Amino acid sequence: MNAFLPTDARLLPHSAHWGAFSARPRGDRNVEIVPHPRDPAPSPLLANLPAALNHPARIARPAVRRGWLDHGPGPDRCRGRDEYVALPWDEALDLVAGELRRVYGAYGPRGVFGGSYGWSSAGRFHHATGQIHRFLNMAGGYVRSVNSYSSGAATVILPHVLGPQEAASRNNVGWDELASKTELLLAFGGMALKNNDVGGGGTSQHIARDRLLGARARGAEFHVISPLRDDLPPGLGAAWHPIRPGTDVALMLGMAHTLVTEGLYDRVFVDRYCVGYDIFEDYLLGRGDNCPKDAAWAAAICDLPAETIAALARRAAERRTLITCSQSLQRAEHGEQPVWMGVVLAALLGKIGLPGAGFAYALGSIANTGKPETAVPVPTLPQGRNSIGDFIPVARISDLLLRPEETFDYDGQKLTYPEIKLVYWAGGNPFHHHQDIHRLREAFARPDTLIVHDSAWTATARHADIVLPATVTLERDDIGASTNDDLLVAMHRAAEPYAEAQDDYAIFAGIAQRFGVGESFTEGRTAWQWLEHLYEPTRRGLAELGYSAPAFEEFWERGELVLPTRDWDGGIVRAFRQSPEAAPMPTPSGKIEITSANIASFGYTDCPQHPTWLPPSFGPETAVAARYPLYLVANQPATRLHSQLDFGATSLASKVQAREPVRIHPQDAATRGIADGDVVRLFNDRGACLAGAVLSDALRPGVAQLSTGAWFDPAWLDGADRPLCVHGNPNVLTTDVGTSRLAQGSTGQLTRVEIERFEGPLPPIRAFEPPGMD
Ligand code: PGD
Numbered sequence: 122m123n124a125f126l127p128t129d130a131r132l133l134p135h136s137a138h139w140g141a142f143s144a145r146p147r148g149d150r151n152v153e154i155v156p157h158p159r160d161p162a163p164s165p166l167l168a169n170l171p172a173a174l175n176h177p178a179r180i181a182r183p184a185v186r187r188g189w190l191d192h193g194p195g196p197d198r199c200r201g202r203d204e205y206v207a208l209p210w211d212e213a214l215d216l217v218a219g220e221l222r223r224v225y226g227a228y229g230p231r232g233v234f235g236g237s238y239g240w241s242s243a244g245r246f247h248h249a250t251g252q253i254h255r256f257l258n259m260a261g262g263y264v265r266s267v268n269s270y271s272s273g274a275a276t277v278i279l280p281h282v283l284g285p286q287e288a289a290s291r292n293n294v295g296w297d298e299l300a301s302k303t304e305l306l307l308a309f310g311g312m313a314l315k316n317n318d319v320g321g322g323g324t325s326q327h328i329a330r331d332r333l334l335g336a337r338a339r340g341a342e343f344h345v346i347s348p349l350r351d352d353l354p355p356g357l358g359a360a361w362h363p364i365r366p367g368t369d370v371a372l373m374l375g376m377a378h379t380l381v382t383e384g385l386y387d388r389v390f391v392d393r394y395c396v397g398y399d400i401f402e403d404y405l406l407g408r409g410d411n412c413p414k415d416a417a418w419a420a421a422i423c424d425l426p427a428e429t430i431a432a433l434a435r436r437a438a439e440r441r442t443l444i445t446c447s448q449s450l451q452r453a454e455h456g457e458q459p460v461w462m463g464v465v466l467a468a469l470l471g472k473i474g475l476p477g478a479g480f481a482y483a484l485g486s487i488a489n490t491g492k493p494e495t496a497v498p499v500p501t502l503p504q505g506r507n508s509i510g511d512f513i514p515v516a517r518i519s520d521l522l523l524r525p526e527e528t529f530d531y532d533g534q535k536l537t538y539p540e541i542k543l544v545y546w547a548g549g550n551p552f553h554h555h556q557d558i559h560r561l562r563e564a565f566a567r568p569d570t571l572i573v574h575d576s577a578w579t580a581t582a583r584h585a586d587i588v589l590p591a592t593v594t595l596e597r598d599d600i601g602a603s604t605n606d607d608l609l610v611a612m613h614r615a616a617e618p619y620a621e622a623q624d625d626y627a628i629f630a631g632i633a634q635r636f637g638v639g640e641s642f643t644e645g646r647t648a649w650q651w652l653e654h655l656y657e658p659t660r661r662g663l664a665e666l667g668y669s670a671p672a673f674e675e676f677w678e679r680g681e682l683v684l685p686t687r688d689w690d691g692g693i694v695r696a697f698r699q700s701p702e703a704a705p706m707p708t709p710s711g712k713i714e715i716t717s718a719n720i721a722s723f724g725y726t727d728c729p730q731h732p733t734w735l736p737p738s739f740g741p742e743t744a745v746a747a748r749y750p751l752y753l754v755a756n757q758p759a760t761r762l763h764s765q766l767d768f769g770a771t772s773l774a775s776k777v778q779a780r781e782p783v784r785i786h787p788q789d790a791a792t793r794g795i796a797d798g799d800v801v802r803l804f805n806d807r808g809a810c811l812a813g814a815v816l817s818d819a820l821r822p823g824v825a826q827l828s829t830g831a832w833f834d835p836a837w838l839d840g841a842d843r844p845l846c847v848h849g850n851p852n853v854l855t856t857d858v859g860t861s862r863l864a865q866g867s868t869g870q871l872t873r874v875e876i877e878r879f880e881g882p883l884p885p886i887r888a889f890e891p892p893g894m895d
Contacts, residue, residue: 131145131146132144132145132155133145133146133613133614133615134610134611134612134613134680134681135594135595135601135610135612135613135615136243136244136323136325136601136608136610136612137166137167137170137242137243137323137594137762138240138242138243138319138320138321138322138323138324138762139164139166139167139318139319139320139324139488139762140156140157140160140163140164140166140167140318140323140324140325140327141156141157141159141160141323141324141325141601141608141610141681142154142155142156142157142163142167142170143155143157144170144595144613144615146615146616150174150175150616150617150619151171151174151175152170152171152174152595152615152616153171154167154168154170154171157325157608159325159326159608160325160326160327161326161327161328161331162327162328162330162331163327164318164319164327165318165759165760165771166318166319166760166761166762166766166769166771168769168770168771169760169761169765169766169769169770169771169772170595170766170769171769171770172766172768172769172770173576173593173595173766173769174593174595174596174616174619175619176577176768176889177889177890177891178577178578178768178888178889178890178891179576179577179578179590179619179620179622180575180576180577180578180582180588180589180590180591180620180622180891181207181590181619181620181621181622181891182207182208182590182620182621183207183208183209183210183212183213183214183587183588183589183590183621184205184206184207184208184213184587184588184894185205185206185208185213185216185586185587185588186199186200186203186204186205186206186585186586186587186588187203187204187205187206187895188200188203188586189570189586189587190206194220194223194542194569194570194586195569196566196567196568196569197566198566200562200565200566200571200584200585200586201562201565201580201583201584201835203892204892204893204894204895205588205892205893205894205895206894206895207894207895210621210623210631213587213589214628214631214632214635215635216587217572217587217589217632218632218635218636220543220570220572220587221233221260221543221632221636222636224542224543224569224570225260225261227542228540228542229261229509230261230262230263230264230507230508230509231264231509231511231539231540232539232540232541232542232543233257233261233262233263233264233541233542233543233544233545234263234264234518234521234522234539234541234543234544234545234568235253235254235257235263235264235265235545236263236264236265236266236512236513236515236518237249237250237253237254237266237545237546237547237548237549238250238266238269238270238515238518238549238551238554239546239547239548239549239550239554240321240548240549240762240763240765241547241548241549242548242593242594243321243322243323243594243599243601243612244594244597244599244600244601244612245322245499245500245501245502245599245600245601245602245655246500246502246599246600246626246648246651246652246655247592247594247597247599247624247625247626247648248502248548249547249548249549249574249591249625250547250548250549251502251504252502252547252548252625252626252629253545253546253547253548253574253625253629254504255502255503255504255505255629255642256629256632256633256642257507257545258504258505258506258507258508259505259633259638259641259642260633260636260638261508262507262508262509263507263509263545264509264511264512264513264521264539264541265507265511265512265513266512266513266514266515266518267512267513267514267515268514268515268516268864268866269515270452270515270516270554270867270869271448271452271486271487272286272448272451272483272866273451273452273456273514273515273516273860273864273865273866273867274451274452274456274457274460274860274861274863274864274866275289275446275448275451275456275457275460275482275483275866276864276866277457277532277863277864277866278451278457278460278461278728278863278864279460279464279482280707280708281708281709281714281717281719281720282461282464282708282713282714282715282717283464283480283694283706283708283713283714284693284694284706284707284708285707286482286483287692288692288693288694288706288707289464289480289481289482289483289694290481290482290483290484290490290491291490291491291494291605291692292493292494292687292689292690292691292692293479293480293481293482293484293691293692293694293695294443294476294477294478294479294481294484294491294691295484295491295492295493295689296328296329296332296484296491296492297332297689298476298477298689299332299333299336299443299477299484299491300331300332300333300335300336300339301335301336301339301477302441302475302476302477302478303336303341303441303442303443303477303478304340304341304342304440304441304442304477304478305341305342305343305344305436305437305440305441305442305443306336306341306342306343306344306442306443306445307344307346307433307437307442307443307444307445308343308344308345308346308347308352308353308359308445308447308485309346309347309369309373309444309445309446309447309450309459309463310346310347310352310369310445310446310447310448310449310450310459310486311345311346311347311349311352311353311447311485312329312333312352312353312445312447312484312485312486313349313351313352313353313354313447313485313756313757313759314329314330314354315757315758315759316447316448316485316486316487316488316757317329317330317485317486317487317488318488318759318762319487319488319762320487320488320489320603320605320606321487321489321603322489322499322601322602322603322604322606323601323602323603323606323608323610324488324489324603324606325606325607325608325610326606326608327488328492329485329488330354333353333354333357334356334357337356337357337358342360342436342440343357343358343359343360344359344360344362344433345359345360345361345362346362346364346369346372347361347362347363347364348363348364348365348366348752348754348820348821348824349754349756349819349820349821349824349826350363350819350820351819352447362425362429362433363425363821364423364424364425364821365422365423365424365741365752365821366752366754366821366824366871367453367454367737367739367740367752367871368422368423368424369423369450369459369462370455370458370459370462370732370733370734370735371414371418371419371422371423371734372419372422372423372425372430373459373462373463373465373466373732374405374414374418374419374462374732374734375414375415375416375417375418375419375420375423375427375430375431375434376416376419376430376431376433376434376437376466377405377414377434377462377465377466377469378405378406378413378414378415378416378418378419379415379416379430379431379434379435380434380437380438380469380470381402381405381406381469382406382415383434383435385434385435385438386438386469386470386471387468387469387470387471387472389471390468390471390473391468391469391471391715393701394468394473394697394698394701394712394713395468395712395713395714395715396710396712396713396714396715396716397714397715397716397717397718397730397731398715398716400715400716400730400731401465401715401716401731401732404731404733414734415427416428416430416431416434422734422736437470438470441472441475441477441478442467442470442472442478443472443477443478443479443480443481444463444466444467444470444479444480444481445463445480445481445482445483445484445485446459446460446463446480446481446482446483447483447485447486448483448486448487449486449756449757449870450870451860451866452860452866452867452868452869452870453737453860453868453870453871454735454737454738454856454858454860454861454868454871455727455728455735455737455860455861456860456861456864456866456868457728457860457861457863457864457866458728458732458733458734458735460482461731461732462732463480463482464480464713465715465731465732466480467479467480468480468713468715473694473698473713474691474694474695474697474698474699475698476691476695479694488606489603489604489605489606490605492605492606492607493605493607493686493687493688493689494604494605494686494687495604495605495606495607495684495685495686495687496662496666496684496685496686496687497658497659497662497663497666497668497684497685498658498659498662499602499603499604499609499659499684500600500602500609500652500655500656500658500659501655502651502655505641511539512536513536513538514531514859514864514865514866515867516555516556516857516859516865516866516867516868517529517538517859517865518551518555518561518564519555519557519560519561519563519564519857520538520857521538521539521541521564522541522544522564522565522567522568523560523563523564523567524538525538525539525540525541526538526539526540529862529865530723530725530862530863530865531862531863531864531865532723532863532864533719533722533723533863541567541568542568542569542570543568543569543570543571543572544565544568544570544571544572545571545572545573546571546572546573546574546581546585547573547574547575547591547625548574548625549581550575550579550580550581550763550764551581552579552580552581552584552833552850552852553579553580553581553763553764553829553830553832553833553850553852554763554764554829554852554867554869555852555857555867555869556852556855556856556857556867556868556869557807557808557852557853557855557856557857558808558833558846558850558852558853559807559808559843559853560807560857561857562584565584570586570587571584571585571586571587572585572586572587572588572589573585573587573588573589574588574589574590574591574625574628575588575590575591576590576591576592576593576619576622577768578889578890578891578892579764579832580832580833580834580888583892589623589628590619590620590621590622590623591622591623591624591625591628592618592619592622592623592624593619593622594612595614595615595616596614596615596616596617596618596619596622597612597614597618597624597648598611598612598613598614598648598649598652599612599652600612600652600655600656602659607683607684607685607686608681608682608683608684609659609676609681609682609683609684610680610681611676611677611679611680611681613677613680624648626648626651627648629642630642630643652673653673656673656676657673659682659684660672660673660676663682663684663685666685668685693706693707694706715731715732716730716731717730717731718730720863723862723863725861725862725863727861727862727863728861728862728863728864737871739752739871739872739873745805745806745873746873748805748806748873748875749805749873749874749875750823750873750875751789751823751824751825751873751874751875751876752823752824752825752871752872752873753803753824753825753826753827753851753854753871753872753873753874754824754825754826754827754870754871755826755827755828755829755851755852755854755855755869755870755871755872756826756828756829756870757828757829757830758772758828758829758830759775759828760772760774760775760828761830762830763829763830764829764830764831764832765830767830767831767832767888767889768889772830776813777798777800777812777813777814777815778798778800778813778883779813779848779886780800780811780812780813780831780847780848780849780886781812781813781827781828781830781831781848781849781850782812782813782814782815782827782849783801783803783812783813783814783815783825783826783827783849783876784815784816784817784819784820784825784826784827785801785814785815785816785817785820785825785876786816786817786818786820786821786822786823786824786825787816787817787818788822789822789823789825789876790814790816793876793877793878794878795814795816795876795877795878796814796816797814797815797816798813798814798815799813799814799878799879800812800813800814800878800879800883801813801814801876801877801878801879802845802876802877802878802879803825803827803851803854803874803875803876804854804874804875804876804877805854805872805873805874805875807853807854807855807856808843808845808846808853808854809843809845809846809853809854810827810845810846810847810848810849810850810851810853810854811845811846811847811848811849811879811884812827812831812849813849825874825876827849827851828851829850829851829852829869830850831846831848831849831850831888832848832850832888832889833846833848833850833852833853833888834846834847834848834850834886834887834888835847836884836887838881838884845884847883847884847885847886847887848886848888851869851872852869854872854874855868855869855872856868856872
């Protein structure tokens with residue numbers, strides 16, 4: 122182990138989800154950010170951090186919405202448009218404790234939604250979502266959420282067909298194997314470097330570009346299958362297959378058909394390691410529906426040449442081929458299918474479990490996938506136990522609030538939405554992350570009370586009844602850690618809290634104390650004592666393995682520890698390949714399920730018994746396509762993490778006339794009279810937003826791309842019932858439907874729009890101004 126010792130005592134080690142760094146305080150609440158020297162490719166997102174300390178969008182004091190203060194708890198459509206009244210902390214915490222007491226007393230824990238999804242920040246103790254779940258468990262329980270917006274469909278389908286998501290992503294095919302072994306990479310949805318900038322809990326070495334270039338230098342062949350050429354970095358000599366959005370399953374089936382009919386598939390592998398091939402083959406060859414899923418069939422759907430599809434299959438069969446499936450592909454209607462079909466295509470190639478080959482989910486979609494696991498535990502805040510089992514799949518938040526006591530399907534179960542009276546959110550921004558924001562506004566008008574902790578006046582905070590100002594990570598001591606990054610960072614506080622902001626821990630401790638659960642929540646520890654306490658399992662683990670195990674004080678002084686990692690062994694997938702009898706996969710059959718009897722038993726037409734081409738509701742022949750001819754890819758931004766620090770330097774530098782950039786193909790721009798730099802209006806039946814046009818031939822014609830994360834900035838122009846988002850949040854356009862009844866995941870990645878030049882006077886951006894305050 123070695124340590125990066127800051128030579129300048131004022132160079133304070135710290136960490137964000139997008140990288141380890143040091144902060145040098147510059148006075149007047151300013152910091153210089155110095156990337157960690159071990160990082161070969163520090164993220165440009167680091168430059169967003171200094172703005173966090175002083176920006177006018179910061180929440181200065183506890184605040185209560187005027188309407189809630191005047192009329193008390195209850196449904197209210199004024200949320201999002203009301204003024205606030207500043208209160209002293211004591212009064213605000215009394216109000217929260219009193220309201221929790223009322224709701225628990227009248228409705229029990231089924232009346233409280235604390236799913237509170239969100240990425241919060243990198244520190245493992247002051248992780249707001251960890252804090253809120255712990256607090257609500259102690260307070261009496263709550264309706265929780267399961268799964269994630271990142272991986273909603275994959276998390277549910279993979280255990281049925283291959284094994285837990287971790288088995289298919291984390292310890293399966295790693296970056297080092299890709300660099301040293303892979304001969305041909307088929308990257309469905311690409312491996313965009315911007316997505317590799319970010320890893321939950323922090324990422325101290327951005328290695329994706331180096332590993333990809335390493336594979337290229339060795340002679341590996343790359344294919345990016347995406348409507349966006351830059352979903353794979355330049356310099357790889359990659360072939361770009363500009364597929365029609367949402368049709369990857371058809372392409373995979375076309376390839377599978379070539380493999381099977383030309384005798385190129387690995388029948389021995391299929392027989393030994395898989396179940397359900399014959400049923401799938403009937404479908405593939407069109408025995409039941411008289412529709413062979415051949416390359417010509419696929420070509421018509423994907424709009425790629427049939428010869429290319431067949432040739433890709435033949436090349437893949439000859440080489441050590443790795444198929445990757447990005448998270449983005451499964452964040453769409455029927456998002457389970459590309460993941461499942463990716464597994465099946467890799468099974469037909471017979472390479473699953475070989476180093477550098479087979480199927481890897483989400484390799485290249487997020488920084489820490491494909492890196493070895495730490496050999497010792499990293500700090501984790503214990504969450505306690507929830508008194509109730511009620512939950513929603515995370516992306517069903519609007520349905521939960523709009524359809525109380527209605528039933529819904531999820532993974533073979535019939536569940537009921539509880540009637541929610543109080544929503545409590547800390548560390549997330551649903552007005553960024555959820556689809557169909559106008560429907561979400563309706564949903565957020567329903568509960569009696571909404572409580573939000575955030576450091577800034579996000580749209581979610583502006584819809585809350587009680588808003589409590591949280592510190593940002595640079596304002597507190599913490600420990601940065603991830604199970605797939607080997608650097609444990611002593612995150613030193615670099616600035617005093619902004620105005621009256623407090624740490625989430627202190628806020629919850631204050632409420633817990635009023636609520637009579639103070640001792641169980643804090644366990645009598647200060648925040649500093651918690652850090653020492655949470656560090657202890659790491660120290661003990663190091664000692665047990667015979668490594669130097671510094672005491673907490675020494676770790677803190679040194680600023681970091683490089684943790685030992687486990688040897689890369691390919692995990693349970695490789696063990697299964699070596700001996701399917703001794704190490705069966707944790708699927709119902711113990712094998713790879715090409716057809717799933719379990720899924721068949723659910724009877725879901727939107728997720729049948731084997732991977733199936735299910736056309737999206739917005740395909741080229743649909744009525745919606747006639748009205749809204751452009752596909753919109755609403756993907757992850759390159760200039761910030763989700764909506765975090767949208768007012769930071771890197772994010773602001775990318776804006777066009779202060780709006781989020783929308784990339785448009787020059788042909789599509791020309792037919793609409795749009796020039797580079799124009800402000801344009803994107804619209805469909807759900808809503809509309811402004812954005813700044815950037816013309817680019819890196820997109821397939823007919824496709825536009827507007828990343829998520831511009832703060833929702835509603836303007837009610839000309840008495841319209843739905844406000845125009847003048848800033849460019851694509852979730853006013855996306856659809857709020859689940860991937861299928863199986864996973865109910867988010868489908869935010871793709872939608873249909875029309876785009877026109879915006880001709881009127883430009884509405885100002887108000888998203889970063891605090892709301893009116895008494
Ligand atoms: P963030 O912007 O990271 O987005 O959704 P998520 O809600 O995680 O929100 C985190 C919030 O936490 C910010 O408001 C930040 O200020 C706050 N925060 C940070 N630190 C602290 C703290 O210490 N205390 C408190 N109280 N608050 C803090 C992300 C989600 O969006 C994800 S993961 C994905 S993958 C989805 N992607 C898409 C997509 O591809 N397309 C669409 N259309 N929509 C998506 N939404 C999803």
